[in-house]
Amino acid sequence: MAKEECKALLDALNKATACYHHLVLTIGGSADSQNLREELQKTRQKAQELAVAIRARLTPPLRDRGLGAEERAEFERLWVAFSGCLELLEADMRRALALGTEFPLHAPRRPLVRTGVEGGASGVAARALSARSLRHEAERDFDVEDLHQLEREILKVGEMIQDMEMKVNVPRWTVQARQTAGAELLSSASAGVSSVGGVSVQQRTGPCDLSKALAATIFSAVLLAAVALAVCVAKLS
Amino acid sequence: MAAGPAPLGGHPRAQRPHLSKMERVVVSMQDPDQGVKMRSQRLLVTVIPHAVTGNDVVEWLIQKYCIAEDEALHLGTLLVQHGYLYPLRDPRRLLLRPDETPYRFQTPYFWMSTLWPAAELDYAIYLAKKNIRKQGALVDHEKVGYHHPSPATPAESSQRNPSPTSGAHSPGSRLIQMHKHTHPIEGVSEGRWGVHPPELGVGKSFPLETLNHPQAHYDQLHRKINHTWDLVVMQAREQLRAAKQRRKGDRLVIACQEQTYWLVNRPPPGVPSVLEQGPERGSCTARQVQMTKTVDFYKREIECCRKALGRTRVKSSVCLEAYLKFSSQRGPHDPLLSGCLPSNPWVTDNDTYWAMNAPSVAVPTKLRVEQWAFSFRELLEDPVGRAHFMDFLQTEFSAENLSFWEACEELRHGGQAQVPALVDAVYQQFLAPGAARWVNIDSRTMERTLEGLGRPHRHVLDDAQLHIYMLMKKDSYPRFLKSDLYKDLLAEAVVPLEMKRRVFPFMWKPRHSSPSLALLPTSTSGEPEAAAGSPGDGDGET
Numbered sequence: 183m184a185k186e187e188c189k190a191l192l193d194a195l196n197k198a199t200a201c202y203h204h205l206v207l208t209i210g211g212s213a214d215s216q217n218l219r220e221e222l223q224k225t226r227q228k229a230q231e232l233a234v235a236i237r238a239r240l241t242p243p244l245r246d247r248g249l250g251a252e253e254r255a256e257f258e259r260l261w262v263a264f265s266g267c268l269e270l271l272e273a274d275m276r277r278a279l280a281l282g283t284e285f286p287l288h289a290p291r292r293p294l295v296r297t298g299v300e301g302g303a304s305g306v307a308a309r310a311l312s313a314r315s316l317r318h319e320a321e322r323d324f325d326v327e328d329l330h331q332l333e334r335e336i337l338k339v340g341e342m343i344q345d346m347e348m349k350v351n352v353p354r355w356t357v358q359a360r361q362t363a364g365a366e367l368l369s370s371a372s373a374g375v376s377s378v379g380g381v382s383v384q385q386r387t388g389p390c391d392l393s394k395a396l397a398a399t400i401f402s403a404v405l406l407a408a409v410a411l412a413v414c415v416a417k418l419s
Numbered sequence: 420m421a422a423g424p425a426p427l428g429g430h431p432r433a434q435r436p437h438l439s440k441m442e443r444v445v446v447s448m449q450d451p452d453q454g455v456k457m458r459s460q461r462l463l464v465t466v467i468p469h470a471v472t473g474n475d476v477v478e479w480l481i482q483k484y485c486i487a488e489d490e491a492l493h494l495g496t497l498l499v500q501h502g503y504l505y506p507l508r509d510p511r512r513l514l515l516r517p518d519e520t521p522y523r524f525q526t527p528y529f530w531m532s533t534l535w536p537a538a539e540l541d542y543a544i545y546l547a548k549k550n551i552r553k554q555g556a557l558v559d560h561e562k563v564g565y566h567h568p569s570p571a572t573p574a575e576s577s578q579r580n581p582s583p584t585s586g587a588h589s590p591g592s593r594l595i596q597m598h599k600h601t602h603p604i605e606g607v608s609e610g611r612w613g614v615h616p617p618e619l620g621v622g623k624s625f626p627l628e629t630l631n632h633p634q635a636h637y638d639q640l641h642r643k644i645n646h647t648w649d650l651v652v653m654q655a656r657e658q659l660r661a662a663k664q665r666r667k668g669d670r671l672v673i674a675c676q677e678q679t680y681w682l683v684n685r686p687p688p689g690v691p692s693v694l695e696q697g698p699e700r701g702s703c704t705a706r707q708v709q710m711t712k713t714v715d716f717y718k719r720e721i722e723c724c725r726k727a728l729g730r731t732r733v734k735s736s737v738c739l740e741a742y743l744k745f746s747s748q749r750g751p752h753d754p755l756l757s758g759c760l761p762s763n764p765w766v767t768d769n770d771t772y773w774a775m776n777a778p779s780v781a782v783p784t785k786l787r788v789e790q791w792a793f794s795f796r797e798l799l800e801d802p803v804g805r806a807h808f809m810d811f812l813q814t815e816f817s818a819e820n821l822s823f824w825e826a827c828e829e830l831r832h833g834g835q836a837q838v839p840a841l842v843d844a845v846y847q848q849f850l851a852p853g854a855a856r857w858v859n860i861d862s863r864t865m866e867r868t869l870e871g872l873g874r875p876h877r878h879v880l881d882d883a884q885l886h887i888y889m890l891m892k893k894d895s896y897p898r899f900l901k902s903d904l905y906k907d908l909l910a911e912a913v914v915p916l917e918m919k920r921r922v923f924p925f926m927w928k929p930r931h932s933s934p935s936l937a938l939l940p941t942s943t944s945g946e947p948e949a950a951a952g953s954p955g956d957g958d959g960e961t
Contacts, residue, residue, distance in 0.1 A: 193653070200657035207673060210527035212469060259649060266540070266650040281527050293449040296457060297526045298469040298672045305664030333711065359648035 184239060188260055191236045194312070195264070198229035199271045201310030204303070206278045210285035211297035217318045219287070219325045221307035222278060223332075228311050229271055230335065236264055237346065244350045255357075262357045265346060272339045279332050287325045438501070438532045444494075445503050445524065448479065455479045460507060460521055465668040470507060470521040477517045492517060500693045501531055502683035510678060511687070523672070529680040537684040540647060543640045545681055546633055547655035636685065748793060752786050762918040775915055778802050785912035792900055795892040799824075807908060811899050819856035820887050820895070823849045827884035831877050842875035850883070860886050 202225045208214060209222075243249055243257050285294055304318075448455045456479075460470040473495070480491035495515035498504045499522070506512065507521040515522070527533060641648065662670050686692045751757050754772075764770040775784055783803050791798040798804040805821075812818040826845050833841060849858050850868065860868070864882045871879040899905055 196650075196653045197657050197661075200654055201661045204658060204661040204673075207526060207528045207676070213669070262646055263650045263653065266647050267654075270540070270654070277528060277533050280533060285527065293446070293451060293454070295445065295449050295524050295527055296469040297676070298460075298467050298523050299526070299669045300468065301666045301669050303665060306661050309661060309664055330711065354646050357646040359645055 184243065185256060185260075188236060188239050188257075191232055191239065192260060192264055192267070195229060195232040195236060195267055197312075198225055198232060198310045199267050199274070201225055201306045202229060202271065203274050204306050206274050206281070208297075208299055208303065209278060209281040211295050211299050213297075213299040213301065213303065214285065214287065214294050215302075216287060216324055217302060217304065219282070219328055220318055221303060223328055225307050225310045226271070226275060226278075226332075226335065230339065233264075233268055233271070233339070233342065237342065240264060241346075241350055244352065258352050258357050259360065261350065261352050262354055262359075265343070265352075268339065268343055268346075272336065272343065275332060275336050275339065279329060279336060282325065282329050282332070288323075435532075438530075441498055441501060441503055442530060442532065444480075445498065447483070448476075449524070453483075458521070460523075462668075462671070465666075465671070467668045467672060470523050471504075472519050472521055473516045474518055476504070476515065476522065488517075500683070502679055503530065505675065505679035507675070510675065511682060513682065513690075523675070525679060526673075526676050529676055531683075537681075539640060539644055540651065542636070542681065542685060543644060543648075543651045544654050544658065545677060546637045546640065547651050548659055549633065550637070551655060551659060752790060760915040760917050767918065769918060771915065771918075775913070782911065782913050783908075785909070785914050788905075788908050788912045791905075795888075795896045798896070798899075807904065808895075808899060811902060811904050812895060814904070815895065815898070817895060819849065819858055820891050822856060823858045824884055824887050824891070827880045827887075830880060831884075833877070835877070838877050839875050842872060842879060845880065846872060858883075858887055859890075 202222065205218065205222050205225060208218065240257065240261055243253070244261060249257070447453075455471050456475050457468065458470050458472065460467045476495050476498075477488065477491045480486065480494055481488060484491075484494075486494075492515060495504070495517075499506070499513050499515045502513075503525050504515070504522045505525060506516075507523060509520075644651070662673065665673070683693065754763070759772050761771050761775075762769050764772050774780075776787065779802050787801065787803070791801065791804045798808055809818060809821050812821055823845070826841075826849070830838065830841050830845065848854055849856055850860075850865070851857075860883050864886050868880060868883045
């Protein structure tokens with residue numbers, strides 16, 4: 183069914199855009215490297231492929247006048263999400279270009295900002311490409327040519343957006359989103375639990391104290407049990 | 420971001436210069452040899468590098484720019500307030516402390532120049548992420564009376580809530596347990612959080628200050644960009660999942676960075692925003708970076724430079740001198756700086772001051788007459804001055820100049836329907852050869868004017884008017900200032916006496932006039948100080 187396909191592709195595009203955003207965050211920082219630029223390129227190329235595919239699939243139903251109202255509403259929803267995603271991607275690409283030019287990798291007089299982020303982001307890129315892992319095979323001056331190519335791609339994406347606006351007329355404000363406020367909490371079983379403890383460490387000492395308190399109670403309980411056993415043993419023997 | 424694609428090929432606007440200066444400072448701090456000393460931050464298990472102490476930053480600034488400590492502290496605070504540096508321990512207090520508090524540099528993505536203005540969609544995604552991370556803790560601080568069912572499942576929420584310290588907390592969790600529901604993800608249109616604003620917003624059931632501000636923002640955003648809420652939720656989830664692929668230390672740092680960015684761009688209520696700028700400055704979109712310099716690019720550059728060459732520039736020394744001269748000349752005339760005689764009507768309810776300075780008054784005050792000597796424009800703008808100038812011109816037999824000028828002003832500011840008739844009248848009276856009051860205009864201007872009279876509009880006599888104006892200014896005006904008429908006016912001009920201070924113990928309003936600096940002995944305006952009691956005397960009658 184076309185709708186399911188579209189939905190799946192849109193999810194993949196969403197994933198790629200989020201990963202791209204995450205990678206662009208670190209340009210110019212201490213984690214910036216040749217590998218990062220390569221991952222950026224691969225991610226955005228994948229995102230663009232997906233975008234082209236979705237567009238090819240979504241445009242015909244929306245231009246089809248004979249579609250039922252509910253179907254159409256569904257497709258419009260997908261369209262709005264798609265165009266929003268594409269705009270996010272384009273904005274991130276522009277910023278990547280700006281940052282990439284400002285922080286060239288091999289310029290001696292322009293050090294990278296030491297932001298405290300280290301470690302590679304290959305996991306992120308691999309996730310975007312739905313691959314298991316990523317191989318890095320770039321040559322030395324990869325980043326400079328990459329920037330030229332990035333500029334071309336930005337223009338292409340811009341044209342695509344313009345084209346989309348011209349061809350399909352979907353007034354955004356009439357679309358009712360499916361998700362309500364707070365909907366992200368509902369299926370957050372996978373996302374929420376494990377990462378909460380880690381992320382909120384630096385802010386409050388509450389969680390730290392909680393885990394510490396927990397550890398302390400367990401330890402003291404074990405100690406008490408051991409002492410009780412020892413006393414019993416001493417008494418009985 | 421979601422504001423739509425920036426126009427391609429649009430002229431790139433210059434970003435705010437103070438930002439690029441700050442960025443240069445930050446980048447020079449990164450120098451491995453001469454930059455700021457970096458330390459490591461040690462959390463429970465993880466070690467995160469690249470932390471700097473406030474002390475180091477201040478010292479580096481002092482040493483690099485040879486400035487005093489106060490200035491270095493101020494500069495450092497500016498850096499922190501604009502989000503280029505963020506404190507690690509107390510992220511909401513954006514100021515630089517010159518002690519051992521640790522700070523870290525913000526990633527260039529979140530610098531103000533790259534990512535400004537902050538888009539609503541991004542903020543919505545950020546709040547959604549925060550919501551997921553804190554499991555609905557955005558609404559923690561809401562007071563109990565309000566039934567707002569949280570969609571979080573009870574098990575998770577009770578696990579995530581820190582030990583119930585505040586009373587408001589446990590009723591909250593009780594509420595959560597009451598509403599044990601497992602909804603399908605979609606299809607709940609009447610939505611718990613969707614329908615609220617009139618009741619929620621300015622709560623009748625609870626005071627506003629307990630409402631945590633991100634929650635209020637969240638609801639507002641949900642209303643504003645409702646159509647893209649699907650995207651918001653999807654992106655929020657995916658971004659969190661993408662972040663999980665990183666090491667824990669990196670995740671922490673990135674979360675801190677984003678939080679700082681939003682603290683700067685959406686400050687909590689009560690915190691002044693550094694982003695406020697005057698109305699005349701336009702918004703700066705992210706700089707359009709162009710790698711390939713096309714022909715269009717160079718054409719635009721050439722045009723820009725040409726325009727820049729054509730602009731008139733005044734040297735700042737000249738400007739400043741003019742400004743100083745203006746200030747020193749006008750100082751004694753300013754009612755706020757030098758006090759107004761007899762008294763400030765706003766203070767003493769005595770409006771003699773206004774009566775004496777009315778536009779048409781028989782005897783002008785001395786200050787007013789002196790002001791006519793400042794410039795010709797002053798003289799013409801004052802009706803009394805203009806009348807006296809007209810008298811003077813009549814003695815010199817050149818009054819038609821001023822009449823012509825006045826007629827032109829009337830044409831310029833008058834009604835559109837009267838324009839042709841007025842032009843005609845002016846021509847008949849002043850410009851026609853052999854007219855009754857013929858004005859002396861040079862031939863070129865006269866030719867141009869006569870041409871234009873064929874198609875009259877309100878600016879057709881502008882050239883002639885300017886010519887006559889300059890003539891009067893260069894010729895008649897200096898003579899006027901030296902004339903006896905003017906000197907007589909100066910002598911006759913009235914100097915109002917300052918109203919005496921009356922210390923009358925039984926009066927309601929202590930009527931003291933505003934302190935008039937003009938009456939101090941050091942004043943230069945030469946007002947007679949004898950008649951007025953000096954402000955220091957409280958003795959009432961002299």
